[in-house]
Amino acid sequence: MVEVDYVVCGDYLLTMVEGDEVITNGAVAVKGTRILSTGPYEEIIERFIPEKVIGGSGKVVLPGLINTHTHAAMVYFRGIADDLPLKEWLEKYIWPAESKWLSTGFCADAVTLACVEMLKSGVTTYNDMYFFQDGAAGVTKEIGMRAVLGVGVLDFPSVSAKNTEEYLANAEVFLDKWKGDGLITPCVAPHAPYTCGPETFKKARTLAEKYDVPLHTHLAETRYEVDTIRERFGKTPVGYLDEIGFLDSRLVAAHCVWVDDKDIGILSRRGVGVSHCVESNLKLASGISPVARMLREGVKVTFGTDGAASNNDLDIFTEMSIAARLHKAIAGDPTVLDARQTLAMATRVGAEVLGLGSSVGTLAPGKAADIVVADLKKPHLTPFYDIYSLIVYSMRASDVDTVIVDGKILVQNRKTLTADEGAVMEKAWWWKNRIAPG
Amino acid sequence: MVEVDYVVCGDYLLTMVEGDEVITNGAVAVKGTRILSTGPYEEIIERFIPEKVIGGSGKVVLPGLINTHTHAAMVYFRGIADDLPLKEWLEKYIWPAESKWLSTGFCADAVTLACVEMLKSGVTTYNDMYFFQDGAAGVTKEIGMRAVLGVGVLDFPSVSAKNTEEYLANAEVFLDKWKGDGLITPCVAPHAPYTCGPETFKKARTLAEKYDVPLHTHLAETRYEVDTIRERFGKTPVGYLDEIGFLDSRLVAAHCVWVDDKDIGILSRRGVGVSHCVESNLKLASGISPVARMLREGVKVTFGTDGAASNNDLDIFTEMSIAARLHKAIAGDPTVLDARQTLAMATRVGAEVLGLGSSVGTLAPGKAADIVVADLKKPHLTPFYDIYSLIVYSMRASDVDTVIVDGKILVQNRKTLTADEGAVMEKAWWWKNRIAPG
Numbered sequence: 001m002v003e004v005d006y007v008v009c010g011d012y013l014l015t016m017v018e019g020d021e022v023i024t025n026g027a028v029a030v031k032g033t034r035i036l037s038t039g040p041y042e043e044i045i046e047r048f049i050p051e052k053v054i055g056g057s058g059k060v061v062l063p064g065l066i067n068t069h070t071h072a073a074m075v076y077f078r079g080i081a082d083d084l085p086l087k088e089w090l091e092k093y094i095w096p097a098e099s100k101w102l103s104t105g106f107c108a109d110a111v112t113l114a115c116v117e118m119l120k121s122g123v124t125t126y127n128d129m130y131f132f133q134d135g136a137a138g139v140t141k142e143i144g145m146r147a148v149l150g151v152g153v154l155d156f157p158s159v160s161a162k163n164t165e166e167y168l169a170n171a172e173v174f175l176d177k178w179k180g181d182g183l184i185t186p187c188v189a190p191h192a193p194y195t196c197g198p199e200t201f202k203k204a205r206t207l208a209e210k211y212d213v214p215l216h217t218h219l220a221e222t223r224y225e226v227d228t229i230r231e232r233f234g235k236t237p238v239g240y241l242d243e244i245g246f247l248d249s250r251l252v253a254a255h256c257v258w259v260d261d262k263d264i265g266i267l268s269r270r271g272v273g274v275s276h277c278v279e280s281n282l283k284l285a286s287g288i289s290p291v292a293r294m295l296r297e298g299v300k301v302t303f304g305t306d307g308a309a310s311n312n313d314l315d316i317f318t319e320m321s322i323a324a325r326l327h328k329a330i331a332g333d334p335t336v337l338d339a340r341q342t343l344a345m346a347t348r349v350g351a352e353v354l355g356l357g358s359s360v361g362t363l364a365p366g367k368a369a370d371i372v373v374a375d376l377k378k379p380h381l382t383p384f385y386d387i388y389s390l391i392v393y394s395m396r397a398s399d400v401d402t403v404i405v406d407g408k409i410l411v412q413n414r415k416t417l418t419a420d421e422g423a424v425m426e427k428a429w430w431w432k433n434r435i436a437p438g
Numbered sequence: 439m440v441e442v443d444y445v446v447c448g449d450y451l452l453t454m455v456e457g458d459e460v461i462t463n464g465a466v467a468v469k470g471t472r473i474l475s476t477g478p479y480e481e482i483i484e485r486f487i488p489e490k491v492i493g494g495s496g497k498v499v500l501p502g503l504i505n506t507h508t509h510a511a512m513v514y515f516r517g518i519a520d521d522l523p524l525k526e527w528l529e530k531y532i533w534p535a536e537s538k539w540l541s542t543g544f545c546a547d548a549v550t551l552a553c554v555e556m557l558k559s560g561v562t563t564y565n566d567m568y569f570f571q572d573g574a575a576g577v578t579k580e581i582g583m584r585a586v587l588g589v590g591v592l593d594f595p596s597v598s599a600k601n602t603e604e605y606l607a608n609a610e611v612f613l614d615k616w617k618g619d620g621l622i623t624p625c626v627a628p629h630a631p632y633t634c635g636p637e638t639f640k641k642a643r644t645l646a647e648k649y650d651v652p653l654h655t656h657l658a659e660t661r662y663e664v665d666t667i668r669e670r671f672g673k674t675p676v677g678y679l680d681e682i683g684f685l686d687s688r689l690v691a692a693h694c695v696w697v698d699d700k701d702i703g704i705l706s707r708r709g710v711g712v713s714h715c716v717e718s719n720l721k722l723a724s725g726i727s728p729v730a731r732m733l734r735e736g737v738k739v740t741f742g743t744d745g746a747a748s749n750n751d752l753d754i755f756t757e758m759s760i761a762a763r764l765h766k767a768i769a770g771d772p773t774v775l776d777a778r779q780t781l782a783m784a785t786r787v788g789a790e791v792l793g794l795g796s797s798v799g800t801l802a803p804g805k806a807a808d809i810v811v812a813d814l815k816k817p818h819l820t821p822f823y824d825i826y827s828l829i830v831y832s833m834r835a836s837d838v839d840t841v842i843v844d845g846k847i848l849v850q851n852r853k854t855l856t857a858d859e860g861a862v863m864e865k866a867w868w869w870k871n872r873i874a875p876g
Contacts, residue, residue, distance in 0.1 A: 076821060078820075078821060078822055078823070078828075078832065079822050079823050079824055079827040079828055079831060079832065080823045081823075082776070082777060082824065082827040082831065083772060083773050083776035083777060083827070084772060084773065085771075085772055085773065086772065089772075113817060113820065116817045117817040117818045120817060120818070121818070279763055281767065282763035282764050282766060282767040283762075283763045283766060283767075283772065283831070284766070284772055285766040285767050285769070285770055285771055285772040286767070287767060287770075288767055311831070312827065312828075312831040312832045313818050313831070313832050314818070315818065318756070318759070321756070322760055322763075324721075325717055325720035325721045325760075326720050326764070328720060328721060328722070328723040329719065329720040329721075329723050329724070329725060329726055331723070332723055332725075333523075333723055334521060334522060334523055334524065334527075334721065334722055334723040335521050335522065335523065338520070338521035339520060339521060377863060379551060379554045379555040379558060379859060379862065379863060380555045380558070380559070380751050380752070380753065380835070382516075382551065382863045382866045382867070383514065383516060383866045383867055383869070383870035384516055384517050384870075385516070385517050385518045385519075385870070385874055386517055386520065389517040389520040389521075389750065390516075390517055390750075393517060393520065393721070393749070393750040393751070394516065394517065394750045394751050396834055396835070396836055397818070397834070398834055398836035398837075399836075421817060424817065425815060425817060425820045428820045428821045429820070429821055431821070432821035432822075432823070436823055
């Protein structure tokens with residue numbers, strides 16, 4: 001008999017380990033930051049003495065969800081400008097707001113709200129691209145959430161740097177400071193093929209390799225980008241980045257909406273992780289990514305919310321739910337993105353593409369205890385015939401009850417334990433009233 | 439000073455009356471089943487003495503949502519068979535389950551659950567097509583919800599009738615019994631152009647006209663239907679039903695996925711109400727309805743969930759959220775289905791197409807008090823810049839706090855007052871365990 005901190009249990013345990021079946025009346029034994037064992041509750045409770053039992057009847061236990069592309073701090077711009085063409089949205093609203101307001105303080109405050117929203121919706125790890133990431137890193141760690149934080153790099157000035165060299169220098173300071181942290185993985189994030197030149201992409205890669213950290217970029221998001229890159233380099237964005245040696249499994253590429261069969265072959269061969277941001281792509285009318293085709297060709301497709309200014313939330317349940325439906329209609333085939341595969345994309349595959357596959361994404365002995373417990377006793381979840389289908393097609397973020405990251409309980413009974421939700425919301429309104437009074 | 443039962447108030451009041459602006463710190467005075475007045479809280483409270491104040495700070499008040507196409511009783515088949523081709527889904531799972539289990543008792547029990555799910559997600563009126571509607575009518579009225587209940591008519595036998603004449607006779611008995619009820623509007627629902635012949639459609643119309651009630655059918659849902667009807671009648675499904683004189687504003691036509699420009703012109707001229715079921719259409723890979731084009735041509739498009747076996751929920755918030763995003767990408771235009779228009783489709787226009795435009799769908803003096811109060815103090819709703827955008831793109835069913843139908847409070851603090859939620863869920867599991875043991 002081994003003493004453990006928690007046994008987390010429920011009517012169903014989904015380990016999301018490839019090939020594992022659903023464990024009915026399943027349990028996870030957690031000691032410190034780690035999972036010691038998973039299995040039927042009756043067996044776990046015979047082997048371990050828990051200080052505390054979490055979950056129980058009427059619950060389902062699954063790995064924390066992974067949001068593979070966001071700009072967390074933009075949560076303060078939620079719905080600042082909707083139902084507008086992309087160019088007007090960016091140039092008249094988003095860029096002016098960013099250049100006026102961004103700072104370490106703004107980003108720290110905004111990211112706190114984003115972390116609370118994500119945690120309460122079952123996201124335990126997020127992959128970010130933004131500026132002033134030191135603020136984000138500090139508050140994310142304080143709340144206890146896991147993140148890959150990419151320092152944005154551009155070839156033109158912004159509030160965070162005056163030129164490419166300064167962006168890269170900022171990134172290196174951040175890598176140096178956060179490399180090796182248990183929760184925060186620093187990352188280099190050249191913004192996009194239309195905002196960074198080839199030399200910038202190469203320098204970003206050199207820096208990421210020096211520190212052995214991930215890379216993160218936007219890729220093939222709009223038709224405009226494809227046209228621009230074709231004009232400049234005579235290739236598709238994917239073809240161009242491949243030519244300059246930027247593509248491999250270290251990279252998470254957000255969007256990949258405008259990719260042709262050749263591009264898909266490249267993404268597959270290079271092992272690039274794709275973050276599919278269906279809600280943002282639809283809402284900005286960017287287009288519809290050929291996800292079913294990418295999956296068929298072995299591309300690692302995962303889910304990202306993008307920022308709350310274009311989404312307008314940070315909810316991976318709705319990303320799963322929309323993507324799993326939409327791609328059936330686009331492919332004309334209701335068997336694609338089945339519920340189990342969809343949930344794997346939001347957990348195991350998400351962790352893999354962030355380079356965190358050995359530590360999170362599934363519930364297995366030795367892995368970090370990043371665990372979600374959700375309620376099943378709700379009218380909209382009653383009855384059901386398949387637990388994967390229920391989670392993907394019927395469950396909502398608001399059904400998440402308890403969230404554990406690195407063995408620490410961050411949300412319990414839908415209350416955030418490591419942040420004062422009321423104060424976080426008040427601060428958001430304080431900033432909003434400065435950004436757009438009245 | 440007039441004594442009233444309730445004043446319902448919030449930071450924002452959206453009357454959804456065409457042309458009305460948002461009322462900040464707004465209120466609705468309710469006496470009996472009716473709305474007496476709407477306006478700024480300060481003015482309302484000077485004119486009316488309420489027995490009770492509902493809502494308040496941190497809330498938004500809006501009309502109840504209208505679900506214009508569902509098969510409520512199918513909630514007991516939620517997720518019974520997912521990720522399958524339509525033919526296999528119908529023939530191997532849905533039809534056998536229906537023929538084995540449907541009865542007045544099954545439908546009454548199942549519809550109770552459906553009403554609870556819908557009410558808690560802010561739906562106050564639903565438009566149904568199914569069998570054994572007497573059971574549905576009884577429990578819907580008991581719970582206090584509003585519904586248009588269409589008695590299904592087919593040209594082949596099922597558990598509910600042995601031939602067309604018997605279906606029509608069943609329908610007439612139901613019309614006769616429920617015509618004139620304050621909450622339940624009976625309706626005739628010939629199933630679809632591929633399951634009912636032209637004579638059946640004509641008889642259904644004659645019956646609906648005799649009792650002055652709505653008509654409800656499935657129309658142009660799949661490519662298969664278009665091919666079948668073209669082969670049989672040499673026309674599109676819309677063209678064919680128009681030719682036989684079936685189309686006018688009495689009809690709600692569900693789906694309308696496969697409609698061409700000529701069909702859209704017909705639907706517009708005839709004033710047919712269209713129920714757009716985006717989640718069901720995507721999930722069954724039926725296709726994507728040209729909603730932006732229909733709206734441009736003046737077709738009255740509204741939202742339906744379809745049954746929970748194909749959706750897998752009865753949530754109009756997610757229908758709005760997905761449709762408002764999807765059609766931007768399909769049209770290549772982020773300005774279509776803006777948030778305000780989308781919410782109008784789910785409220786005012788929904789009521790209009792059901793023939794209930796004079797009694798529900800907006801908050802205005804003389805109308806029935808069908809009112810939703812939702813919470814705004816949630817991290818995922820913080821901050822925001824536009825209340826319509828917040829409701830369509832960020833709000834969830836779970837943010838609904840209080841629901842009033844016909845002046846009666848049915849849901850308060852997210853608890854159903856007129857049904858025992860625990861017992862309703864237990865009964866659902868009792869049936870599920872008979873349908874699919876284990």
